[in-house]
Amino acid sequence: CHIQLTLRLHSSSFSVLFTCTSSNLQMASAMIPRNRPSEGQRILSRAKRGWVWNQMFVLEEFSGPDPILVGRLHTDLDVGTKNIKYVLAGEGAGTIFAISERTGDIHAMKRLDREEKAEYTLTAQVIDRDTNQPLEPPSEFIIKVQDINDNPPQFIEGPYKGSVPEMSQVGTSVTRVTATDADDPVYGNSARLVYSILEGQPYFSIDQTTGKVALAGMDREMREEYLVVIQAKDMGGHMGGLSGTTTVTVTLTDINDNPPKFSKGSYEFTIAEDLGIGKPGGRVKANDRDIGENAKSTYSIIGGDERDVFEIVTDAQTQEGILRLKKPLDFESKKSYNLTVVATNIRADSITGGPYMDQATVKIIVEDADEPPVFTKFTYLFDVHENAATNTVIGAVAARDQDAPHSQVRYFIDRHTDLERQFNINVDDGKITLAKPLDRETDMWHNITVTAAEVRNHSQISRAIVAIKVLDINDNAPEFATEYEAFLCENGKPGQVIQTISAVDKDNPSQGHTFHYRLEMLNNPNFTIKNNLDNSISVLAKHDSFRRQKQETYLLPIVVTDNGEPPMSSTNTLTIRVCGCSRDGFVQSCNVEAFVLPIGLSMGALIAILACVILLLGRHLGKRMKNQTFELRHKNEPLIIKDDEDVRENIIRYDDEGGGEEDTEAFDIATLQNPDGINGYLPRKDIKPDLQFMPRQGQHSGPNGVDVDEFINVRLHEADNDPTAPPYDSIQIYGYEGRGSIAGSLSSLETASSDSDQNYDYLREWGPRFRRLGELYSVGESDKET
Template sequence: MGYELFAPAATIKIALHGMDREVKAEYLLVIQAKDMGGHMGGLSGTTTVTVTLTDINDNPPKFSKSLYEFVIPEDLPVGKMGGKVKADDRDIGENAKSTYNIIEGDNQGTFEIITDKQTQEGILRLKKPLDYEGKRAYILKVEATNVRSEASINAPFKDTATVKISVEDSDEPPVFSKPMYLLEVNENAPINTVIGTVTARDPDSSGSLVRYFIDRHTDLERQFNINVDDGKITLAKPLDRETDMWHNITVTATEVRNHSQISRAIVAIRVMDINDNAPEFADEYQAVLCENGKPGQVIQTVSAVDKDDPIQGHYFDYRLVPEMLNNPNFTIKNNQDNTISVLAKHDTFRRQKQETYFLPIIVTDNGNPPMSSTNTLTIRVCGCSKDGIVQSCNVEAYVLPIGLSMGALIAILACIILLLVVLFVTLRRHKNEPLIIKDDEDVRENIIRYDDEGGGEEDTEAFDIATLQNPDGINGYLPRKDIKPDLQFMPRAGQHSGPNGVDVDEFINVRLHEADNDPTAPPYDSIQIYGYEGRGSIAGSLSSLETASSDSDQNYDYLREWGPRFRRLGELYSVGESDRET
């Protein structure tokens, strides 16, 4: 290479042709400049110039090897990579980008090849599933090309390579003959009827046996069975189309040698209709007939429904029951649209005579065999206005006085309710009155009553009362006071006191004796009698009677002696009064 320098400016020119960036991409030049025309004595200076060659697309892509071999399992999913190829290009940037294509060996379009933009590799991918039993090897011819520049229009800018693909056998699940089966069965089919058959095979070359099962999650009521060996589906329970018209179950096929290889198919079973339901009225009709109606007027239009679904559609025949053919009151008319009209024959209907009529009607369908049912139409006779508006359907309305309005009836009813409420409150008030008569209402003899009832059983259970019994008392039989004796006690003849005064000792003793021995004296329940206060105490009595002055002329010793007896007598009278009030 040579350069020429011109003054005052220097121009660098290429002296040789055929410079190749792929051989040497950069040149460093040292340039010297001298003054005085380069003569002796002149001054000079130097500089460095870097010359970089730019790339043009003057190199074609080139595969690193002419044959690529890959082994791909037959169960490789569609879209997954099966191998990589790469064509190298000495150019850089856009000039080095290559495009890959399959030009031979894939007539069925099983594979495709795309370019990885990062690595400029050709990615071989699967477009269709592989079948080892169908085709075990593929030989493809792959081409890599890039865009040529004008400077090298005649240079070759593509390269080809051979790709050999071997399909590896895999254990595949069974394959059903159909992805979905449609079967039909009559709803009156007997149990064990064969509905249809499903088939599946093992696609592997070994050809394993297949077993069939029904997924019970899709047949919770276990209405169907399947033969595990041949896939025949049979009926296990009777079917009713009116309950379920379709049954969708899932059948699984499993390899005998490898139970993990399972495939599934949907079986849709359609239940075919038979005429097993009789038609019936579409509604519970309540027909109304006006008393002032005209003969021939339409009382009610009646239609029917049928749970069955015949292919040719429904057609219903209506007729009266045989015993009602000569019915003097009503007749029916066919409207030619699967409905009938019920007509009145006369205008002399009266509620006082008959309030309700029942009209039995037979409805028959057009099935094979035909089914029929008897339905009864209820017809009520009502009072209507001149315009045919129903006003009343009750017979009792005719026994009411003329001119009595609905408001008057409501007022009468309100009065009756009010009287019942007052009567109820009065009876309840009398019932809640206390049973015990107050003191001001007691007209019996004036007896002192002690309201303090004590502690009840707690008084007798808290202490041992045996020590309170009179040890000096008479030992012997004491009459029971908790039951009323049958014998009547004869009253004792009265004893009169002496003329000189009252003998208190004798009076009290007599009264106590009568009370203790009278079997008719109250109370009749058992009571504890505490008539004895002991033989005496060193401390003496605490009664206030003994606090009297010793200077008093009166002697109160008899009170200490007879006081307990008076208290005993008062207790007897008090308890008797309480028992009578209770």
């Protein structure tokens, strides 16, 4: 049905349209534009909008054969002519909502869902059908989708879990559940929820409005976990409402409300007396209905263990009490024990006021076992004087079989601890004797191991350590602490200290060492000694007339005696050399050669002068030989004789010094090498060469692998191309002489000629003379080189 009512108020008119449906009466209202003013009024007053819209409503989820009428639009410009056309724009215009161009009726073309979109904003306008021009400005209006109860409650966060201590008070909160409803909470009761418990009563309850779950007092040991089913229903819980369910898993947490309990009141164990210390001898267990920390217990012995032989500890894995030995058992002294064991909870509970405990009796029967003999001591300490006679009794060890039969014991020395077999032991009584004399200065202590074995059971063996200290006797004479060598200045004064001497003694007397010194010659004319009162003496000179040319060295015997019983002494010799010293007393020379010649020149200086004369003579002779050598170099014969025998013969003849064992030095190939000149050029020290010549780098053989032929060829080639080389070639001194001499060559190796014997004659004549001259006067190495 359609009912139209027109109201007029202050020249404004309204049109109200009522639409009747099968379910309810829905109203949509539209304010119709005011009456059109006259032309005069239009000029004198400002123009106003033609209409004002109100909200329209449409029911969600409505479905039918025809589109549902939402409302009607009407304007006062519509006077029944056909020139008016209604136009609709905005959300859902033309798709969801359609308008009749002539009547202004708005219909919903599709099924609407408020939960998808709750309202639509549209724009209505009236235009001229002929000109298609707007007759009024556009106006907005809203179409709201009216809610129906089409969504059930849902538990988004479910299923739930909660926990609460057992034995909690009635009404203790467990958890809180929350359901949501997609329907409109401000329209009707579609979203008004009511909670209830479907399963879980009478242990649990729930607040209908808040969803808070509470419980009554329950025992975890009866049941640990509960499953509660909760329902949420809309429409305030009335009939016809929609509902949803969820589950809550409630776990009761444990509290210490149960004491430990032994499975039986008494236990009995049999333990062998040879059970090792710390080894388990039995297990007891107290069960606890609680779990976790509340079920853990500690065990203790509160009675029956007066000797403190046992202890009980808790096995962390099995929660058992393990009986262990703290001391060895002895069947012969005590055959059984009656212990009182207590199990106590570790953790106390604030609710029940624990902890709890339980006790049981444990009887232990000691079983006899065949044990090894037991020494009276674990370690024995004996002492014996060094050099004591063999078979001397040092001491005795003793061991006893503790078992009832008391088997006889025999004793042995572990020879791994006495490799030199210095000790023996009597197998029956355990007396230890010397097998060899001992020397304290070699070994002060001897540690041996003695074993004791039962006669009836050789496998029962025990061991003891025997430490033997070797006592000192005075069997070593004192001697100088070091090998002294003293120096006496010629210009010294009487009473000057020549040397301070101390002594050492290998013995070690308990009162310490005291040494006494004396000269073997009591009235020595040259020297005397002074006691320094610290086991040392000072040797003093008696006069100042010591001269090297008179006597260069003095030997002073000194007797050193210790304070042992009996005293031991030894004679030690001090070597005193007479030396020349500076005014300050510093030793300058202890050689007597400066006083052999009556003149002021030393032998070295004379040898140097003589060498210069010989060098001038050699240079003169060398010039003559150089010309011959130069001619021989240009001959076609090879520079080096390749025959091994010829090379060997040349080397022997070249270094011939007059027979004797020194001839064998000619066979020493290493003399052909100069170890100082292997790495390069060594300059001459006697002359300055005119040209700086750098020799060719070549391979140098080591002293263990010398190729004579190759060595001579290489050196000969270097000499031939060296403008600063001397004119002579000497194999004995070839690698040591260096370069730079302008003297002619005296060597026959370079020429390789057999008809130039005068070169050899020169060497045979002058070479040995030079060497013999140096050896005759025993000149120093520096003088020989000069």
